[in-house]
Amino acid sequence: MTPTTAQPTSETNAVQTILSTLTDTHNFDPTQIKTDAESLEHWGKDWTKHFAPAAAAIVFPKTTEQVQTIVLLANEHNVVLTPSGGRTGLSAGAVAANGEIVVSMDKMNQIGQFYPADRIVEVEAGVVTQQLQEFAESKDLYYPVDFASAGSSQIGGNIGTNAGGIKVIRYGMTRQWIMGLTVVTGKGDILHLNRGMVKNATGYDLRQLFIGSEGTLGLVTHAQIKLERQPQDLNVMVLGMDSFNDVMNVLYAFQAQIDLTAFEFFDDVAIDKLMAHGQVQEPFESRTKFYTLLEFEAPYEPIMDKAMAIFEHCMEQGWVVDGVMSQNLTQAAELWKLREYISETISVFTPYKNDVSVLISHVPTFIEEIDHIVSSNYPDFEVCWFGHIGDGNLHLNILKPESMSKDDFFAECQVVNKYVFETVQKYGGSVSAEHGVGMTKKPYLHYSRSETEINYLRDIKKVFDPNNIMNRGKIFDM
Ligand SMILES: O=C(O)CC[C@@H](O)C(=O)O
Ligand SMILES: [Zn+2]
Secondary structure (H helix, E strand, O other): OOOOOOOOOHHEEEEEHHHHHHOOOOOHHHHHEEOOOEEEEEEEEOOOOOOOOOOEEEEEOOOOHHHHHHHHHHHHOOOEEEEEEEOOOOOOOOOOOOOOEEEEEOOOOEEEEOOOOOOEEEOOOOHHHHHHHHHHOOOOOOOOOOOOHHHOOHHHHHHHHHHOOOOOHHHHHHHHHEEEEEEEEEOOOOEOOOOOOOOOOOOOOHHHOOOOOOOOOEEEEEEEOOOOOHHHHHEEEEEEEOOOHHHHHHHHHHHHOOEEEEEEEEHHHHHHHHHHOOOOOOOOOOOEEEEEEEEEEOOOOHHHHHHHHHHHHHHHOHHHHHHOOOOOOHHHHHHHHHHHHHHHHHHHHEEEEEEOOOOOHHHHHHHHHHHHHHHHHOOOOEEEEEEHHHHOOEEEEEEEOOOOHHHHHHHHHHHHHHHHHHHHOOOOEEEOOOOOOOOHHHHHHHOOOOHHHHHHHHHHHHHHOOOOOOOEOOOOOO
16 A cells, blocks of 8 residues: 655645635636545545555536646646546556546536437536436437446546447447547647547547547547447347356357357356355356356347357357356346456455456467466465456456455565566557556556557657646656
8 A cells, every 4th residue: 555645835835826726716616626535535546446545636627618727727836637537447547646636527527419410429528427328328329338337437537548348349449439529638728639520531630649548648528429329139148168268169159150249258256256245146057167248139030040059059069068048138137247246246355456458369378378377376366357358358356365465465466467467468468458557557568568659658748748747657657
């Protein structure tokens, strides 16, 4: 645990000057600034458990112009800003650990104009993912980026991390759905990027730079989001297998013939913890080593016939030991809980998290090597595997033994990181597939990005944020 650092007086003074300028000169009302201990703790951190929050203040702008005012003052007084959305991130991208002013988008949560012919809706950055999903539904449309934290994550944060989730295999990451952005750069300029257009061949697309930049270039205040037609007649299957190779065989078999909307996997440790938690039902009478959850649209009889034929083929081959299929949407939702509840269920074990990806073609050998590293280095730790295997994205969670201190546990896990990330590097993979870099993966960025490439990233940051006031210390150090 990083200790809370006391603020040097000059920094404290600078923060105080900014706060009083916001109220005295720029009409920020009392609800727009918080400095009480409880708020500093609440808005100063995300779901990451490694760092202690130490924010200096929280501000809640209501407009893009107010965000601009905050950024200009932060530049003038050399105070660092930490952008804050729903704070559901797992890489400490939204943790204010060094006396930063947190800029929360909680008061910019309105859904704006809807353009039916374009299937685009304008939203403020603080709109919650589920709020957007429900809006889309009210227009008989669909916002397909989905994950367990959709009830609290905000669109601005999703954009900052290019969030993925459980439907990427079919619909891609957040990037695919962002048609335009309004941003305030670290310099304090307001930019309207792409403005919703499908076709716009006018040079560099700066919108793409802001997506996934974790608030290090500026703050996103508005976004134009594309919506999709609603999926029809979704069916969910949960299948049990005894080996990882069988998981892959089943993926190839289904993908060859059916457009899957999800292909997720988890292991027996995950099932064990889920059952102990008691919120979901055991899918089969006997446990298997691995489970996959796959989902597909079947609006026509022949698709369902095809799915059943593939399932039977997988059983005949001995790849699948047991299986269950939803008969209606309620059952489908119940089956989804088996996958969606894992992260929260295991959070009580203070897991050490990895979120890695490689090409799907490399997954079988990659996982074999990682499994070897993990079982030889962590003989006494419980290891839980799950993830978006259809995207080549694996979540590897090492669970802390109850008797061990958090510091000792994380220190021990960090020793093994080297071997895990060397393997990721060997396969040309990513040390952070969908959770971002933040502070937790910053020391390991060079396993996925060359030093030359990181220097280009630094140069880009200098253009947008010359004084390094935007989310300083996240992704890389300057
Ligand atoms: O907790 C994790 O490691 C992953 C969280 C999330 O990305 C998921 O896929 O459930
Ligand atoms: Zn995930």
